[in-house]
Amino acid sequence: MIPIKLVLTLGLAVVVAYTLIQRVAPRALKIVIFTVVLLGIYFVWFPDHATIIANRLGVGRGTDLLIYVWIVLSFAIGLNLNFKIRAARHDITELARAIALMSTPDGRSGSPTGPSMESKSGAASSRQGDARAEEAGPGPSEGTVP
Secondary structure: OHHHHHHHHHHHHHHHHHHHHOOOOOHHHHHHHHHHHHHHHHHHHOHHHHHHHHHHOOOOOHHHHHHHHHHHHHHHHHHHHHHHHHHHHHHHHHHHHHHHHHEOOOOOEOOOOOHHHOOHHHHHHHHHHHHHHHHHOOOOOOOOOO
């Protein structure tokens, strides 16, 4: 019985070590994982205590209680990952829109902030084009519609 306890304890210790070396993991997540792993190690070495707690909660065996807790945690993790994926998709969409708006029809790269960043010569030639368009009058699709 002792060899399996050592293997399980070693596996849980690896999880703790991996969690502690992660720099991007939030501190609260590290604390939760550390606590769950410590409880796991405790129940590996004292499985009868899991059964006592399970009986007090109305569950027949400690193993069943641990499986129920595992299922709830798995759903919570899956839901959290779903929210993060949706947020990442939203960010990607916003970035793609911003890149598309920076691109002009002739293939040149435009300014990310709009016309205020154009050079003076570009703005002057644009105004000249607008003046020519006004002199020509309305185009075929710009006529008045009753």
